[in-house]
Amino acid sequence: MPVTTSARGGAAPLLGTPRRGGAAPLHAALRAMAAEIHSRPQSRRPVLLSKVEGHQDAVSAALLIPKEDGVITAGEDRTIRVWLKRDSGQYWPSIYHTMASPCSAMAYHHDSRRIFVGQDNGAVMEFHISEDFNKMNFVKTYPAHQNRVSAITFCLASEWLISTGHDKCISWMCTRSGSMLGRHYFTSWASCLQYDHETQHAFVGDYSGQITLLKLEQNTCSVITTLKGHEGSITSLWWDPVQRLLFSGASDHSIIMWDIGGRKGRTLLLQGHHDKVQAICYIQLTRQLVSCSADGGIAVWNMDISREEAPQWLESDSCQKCEQPFFWNIKQMWDTKTIGLRQHHCRKCGQAVCGKCSTKRSSYPIMGFEFQVRVCDSCFESIKDEDRTSLATFHEGKHNISHMSMDISRGLMVTCGSDRIVKIWDMTPVVGCSLATGFSSR
Missing domain, CATH: 3.30.40.10 (Zinc/RING finger domain, C3HC4 (zinc finger))
Structure with missing residues (x-):
């Protein structure tokens, strides 16, 4: 599978060496822990902790509330719901809010308890949640897009709300004033987004299978480079700012790791899913990548080994083994x-x-x-x-997965999809997050 990078600008700080302190090897204890995790028998699998049901249409996004037994969901049924775990062990909604348009994307900033919800009509709405998670107040509406919002991220340091949409653009807005700061248009629907808060670089995947790296400024932006390698639309992105690695999942069922920090164009191909890859999450401490596909497949990839790059496909007018001509020769x-x-x-x-x-x-x-x-x-x-010998473990989520997110400190994962069901998983048997970070999974 050919992978190419086309540069359109000079080198940026993002493409330089890894950040201070982040690139140092894990100390001996963590390395031993990671080795123990990777050597676990493949009979271990994710543990389903809870099912959350109640949405009347597909659930577009589900996010775990850090340090709480709670989850926030947004759905095509035009509702935002905050679910808290009760004494019975079941999750019940403490907040139920109906929107004017189907919800298509969501971001949650826990320290400020702010929720940003993208809608099918192109608007993004901001809410503030009370400390007890029982009340949600409307803050403002952002006219971010002219069509369905596909992804949202919020940067507290700059007070920027950054989003992508099916109007083929990325927009960034000021959350203090609510004003539009800038827009950049692509040739295809923008489908997913990752943002580096320190350097103000955005990665945008689109339906043509292309990933664009942009440097965002106060009122303008510049295209740094374009990454091409997938044979289908980009469905998910994950940026690791410590190792400066970008992971992309696509409808061609594959994942590509782009070594941005290495500046040598190194890429790794991962093929193990049988349907389009819908969500990915890289766990930096244990060097594991978790991915979910539309058919319910959950994969955990060992990235703590020296993998080989897949070769570029060579072209020839005849077989390079027996020299027999191909049909156009x-x-x-x-x-x-x-x-x-x-x-x-x-x-x-x-x-x-x-x-x-x-x-x-x-x-x-x-x-x-x-x-x-x-x-x-x-x-x-x-x-x-x-x-x-396999370098990944594969598990069955037993429902359609369109979105996934993780609370890495607790080793928890939440999945949701078109079957209207939200599932909460304990992933520590297969990723060992709590072992590596020192937190309990409960």
Whole structure:
């Protein structure tokens, strides 16, 4: 799968070396903990703690409330709900608010207890939640977009509200005045967003499969670079500011890790899902990536190992193994009096090969291929049994997943989707967050 980066500007601080203190290796104790986590048997799986039901349509977003047994949800049924865990162990709504338009995206800032809800009509509404989570007051409406809002993030330091939408733009607004600071338009629907608060860089994924990196200023912005590698629309992004890694999930069922801080164009491909990747979350301390797909698949990827880059696919007019012509190579077909063959590619070496020279299939997890893919016969012979050992664990969420978020300090995850159900999971058996951070999962 070809991966390219096209630069449109000079180097920015974001593309430099990792942040001070963040790039240092984990100390020995944490390394030992991480090693213990990665060596756990694959029989361990996420534990379903609770189901939250009540929405009358698809749930667009669900966010866990830090340090509380609570979850905030927003749905296509035009409602925002705050659910708190009662003595019975069940979650019941303490806040129920109806909006004018279906809710499509949400962001929550816990320290200031502010909720920002994007809607299908393009508006973003801000609310403030009381300290006991029993009351929610309207603050203001932001005319952010002309079409459905796809993603929102809030930066307290600058008091900026940044959002993307199906009107093909990213907008950033001042939450003090409510005024629009700037907009930038793309050629396709903007589908997802990540923001680096320290450097004011935004990553925007769109429906064309492209990721654009922008530097946002007070009233303008500049395009730094464009990342191309997916064969489908970008559905999710995750930015790790410590290691300066960007993860992208797409409708082509794959995930790509972009090493932004390394400045060498290094990318890693991860293929293990059988449907479009809807949400991703990178756990920096344990070097694990959690991803969820539309078919309910939950994957936990071990990123604490030295993985190999998938090769660029080579182009040739004839098989690079047996030299038989491909069907468009009319001259060689005429000269050799042979029928042209279809071109394939070996996923391990990237060579262009015919079907006869690539009859074998194999997984190759070190390169991100968790299920069997086409390899040429010579590469198949070079793959040892230990090379096929999985570097990820796969679990079943047993419901359609369109959105996921995690409380990493407690090892909790919440998923939601078109089945109107919200599920809360204990992920510590498979990611060990509480072990690495010192927090209890309860």
